[in-house]
Amino acid sequence: MDNKVKSVKKTFDIINTVQALDGASLTTLSQQMGMPKSTAHNYLKSLEEAEYLVNDGGTYRVGIRFLEHGAYARNRMKIHEIAKPEIDKLAADTGELANLLVEEHGLGSYLHRARGDDAVQVEAHVGTRVYLHSTGLGKAILANLPAERRDEILDERGLPERTPQTTTNRYELLDELEEIRERGFAFDDEERLKGLRCVAAPIHSNSDRVIGAISISGPTNRLRGERYREELPNKLLEAMNVIELNITHS
Structure with a gap:
């Protein structure tokens, strides 16, 4: 599996984890996913900018854009x-x-x-x-x-x-x-x-x-x-x- 495919899979793993936890902070997600905070932060910010996650006072939640799909x-x-x-x-x-x-x-x-x-x-x-x-x-x-x-x-x-x-x-x-x-x-x-x-x-x-x-x-x-x-x-x-x-x- 090349790095691009791994990155796509990791993105969806993060989305599923945020949903399963009913919201997660950067620290919690980093621990759950076993990845450095800096890496987790990059994923979370990218998903927030794409409007698939929302940042609710430091807690990231699944956004309603998924409802459209x-x-x-x-x-x-x-x-x-x-x-x-x-x-x-x-x-x-x-x-x-x-x-x-x-x-x-x-x-x-x-x-x-x-x-x-x-x-x-x-x-x-x-x-x-x-x-x-x-x-x-x-x-x-x-x-x-x-x-x-x-x-x-x-x-x-x-x-x-x-x-x-x-x-x-x-x-x-x-x-x-x-x-x-x-x-x-x-x-x-x-x-x-x-x-x-x-x-x-x-x-x-x-x-x-x-x-x-x-x-x-x-x-x-x-x-x-x-x-x-x-x-x-x-x-x-x-x-x-x-x-x-x-x-x-x-």
């Missing part, structure tokens, strides 16, 4: 434009949190979230990336990917535990993915966040390639029994059908 990337994806009205409708009809997720680089990224009147506040937001195996959305995608691509993702990303309910055994996960394929939708029973359940369904393109997933999420005290196992899955499958039809004929 994120919004562009999201809006150029056909699935976002077509699925958004149905996600909003699911949230309004159920009162819960409705979501749209796509896979990129072996992780799931939220493209759209809509909150119903009773929706709970959770940590994820648009742009948040999650491990696929620990969410209903991600499992719905994994279950419908070609086996070779699915195995690549599991090999690269592993099966880290998010809660005691997360499936971390590969063979158990593969059995569950087979059930999801046959059933047509996935459940997430407190596997990413304790106290939260989710029902998710895949979205396919007109060439039958899985391009994302939609879900309804809510607290365990509301997502239970027939509502969790039948009512919400049926609503989700109806929305999935509408989205896929619109994708086919758009």
Whole structure:
């Protein structure tokens, strides 16, 4: 790897570190990155001048210019434009949190979230990336990917535990993915966040390639029994059908 490529990689490592720390001073960043203060200062000042970082009284933070790039990337994806009205409708009809997720680089990224009147506040937001195996959305995608691509993702990303309910055994996960394929939708029973359940369904393109997933999420005290196992899955499958039809004929 030549010096120019190393410099580009280091730039993004710094951005990711500043975000992970929710802001960092020059000293903190220098220590975290294991680089001299003078080098860290040069990177930080260059990123500030390019308007990708802001200096908040000596604490560097990620700037909102990244929002421009994120919004562009999201809006150029056909699935976002077509699925958004149905996600909003699911949230309004159920009162819960409705979501749209796509896979990129072996992780799931939220493209759209809509909150119903009773929706709970959770940590994820648009742009948040999650491990696929620990969410209903991600499992719905994994279950419908070609086996070779699915195995690549599991090999690269592993099966880290998010809660005691997360499936971390590969063979158990593969059995569950087979059930999801046959059933047509996935459940997430407190596997990413304790106290939260989710029902998710895949979205396919007109060439039958899985391009994302939609879900309804809510607290365990509301997502239970027939509502969790039948009512919400049926609503989700109806929305999935509408989205896929619109994708086919758009």
